[in-house]
Amino acid sequence: MSLILPLDEWPAQDQEMWLNLQAGGGPIDDCGALSHLRATSLKTLELRYARWLQWLITSDANAITLPPARRATLPRLSAWLRDLSHTRPMTRLMFIDGVLRILSAADPTQDWSAQRRLKAGLKRTAGRGDRDRKLGRVLSSEVLFRAGLILATGHAEAAPTSLRRMMCLRDGTMIAMLALMPMRRRAFAGLRIGISLHVTADTLTVALPGDLTKSGQPWEAVVPQSVEPLLRRYVNEVRPYFLERGQQQHDVLWVGKTGLPFKENALGPELLIKRLS
Incomplete structure (x- = not known):
């Protein structure tokens, strides 16, 4: 039963x-x-x-x-x-x-x-x-940020190919950003340049509508300075590399090696942890 x-x-x-x-309410209800x-x-x-x-x-x-x-x-x-x-x-x-x-x-x-x-x-x-x-299964944001930074710098510099270097830069940036700016997987995968990620000469700002937040309320935050250089490099160098490689053109922030947007299930915790190993 x-x-x-x-x-x-x-x-x-x-x-x-x-x-x-x-x-739902009506004119008199x-x-x-x-x-x-x-x-x-x-x-x-x-x-x-x-x-x-x-x-x-x-x-x-x-x-x-x-x-x-x-x-x-x-x-x-x-x-x-x-x-x-x-x-x-x-x-x-x-x-x-x-x-x-x-x-x-x-x-x-x-x-x-x-x-x-x-x-x-x-x-x-x-x-x-x-x-x-x-206990022992949840990593602190500091540990995750440090791991993402190492992946985007040391591992990227030691990568044997340009493709592998770009992938390390992208993956490290994602992990470092999520460590300091936690957000739902759907919201993170759906970030779009000019819509939910605003890039200016001075700041990078994430602005999520209410339907992408747990509270149902719009959320806006400036990307922390410790993550900003990684994210700018991804936006200016890594992402264009993947888009050109796959002959793609769109505004989705996170893309795979063929330039196609990452699917939501590709950003699960198991896969992110695998990128750190």
């Missing part, structure tokens, strides 16, 4: 609640409390809530007859957490957070203080667990 209840099998009152939370979220965020919340509903049906079926917000009592949420004890603390936190986010948005007048204290306790536990889980 699936752990997630499909949306079309949700109780009618839950389906109506979910639709209302997402509803208010927007739903979650209508500002992007589709990916809404889908994530939907799946977490769907798991809650499936657990209720399996473990506490009588609760389904209650209004959605009244089901999420502290004893019932605690029982769900006990059944989730095989999962990581962060996973349990995400499930509880998703359910409470939906229900508190649907019924903001209800007293959610006890449930929020429960979530705060989960957050403290998850915070401690995350540090241990990631």
Whole structure:
């Protein structure tokens, strides 16, 4: 049996609640409390809530007859957490957070203080667990920046061919830039000269629209001075080399050795780490 209840099998009152939370506003109607979220965020919340509903049906079926917000009592949420004890603390936190986010948005007048204290306790536990889980696997930005700099300088200078030198310069620049300017893979792969990367004689500026940021808000930052010389060399020397080699012409910043834009999945952490080895 699936752990997630499909949306079309949700109780009618839950389906109506979910639709209302997402509803866009009209001339005389208010927007739903979650209508500002992007589709990916809404889908994530939907799946977490769907798991809650499936657990209720399996473990506490009588609760389904209650209004959605009244089901999420502290004893019932605690029982769900006990059944989730095989999962990581962060996973349990995400499930509880998703359910409470939906229900508190649907019924903001209800007293959610006890449930929020429960979530705060989960957050403290998850915070401690995350540090241990990631110990030794997460590199600091300083380490990554230094590695990118070495790749773009020492390794590039020692490269046996022009092509290999240009690839080292490009890869080192990408790693160094990401170390100091973290951004989503889709945003990084989609940087375009004159649109999301603005080049002037004095500065290089990254400007991302809201649909490319986690918060949904536009983001703008000047490229740090420690990365600027690498990025300028890439823009002025390396990128034109690849474009000419592949007879390409476009405004996408990051390109492969044939001048074609990098695909998003070509910039995953595994591939970037491979470039450092």
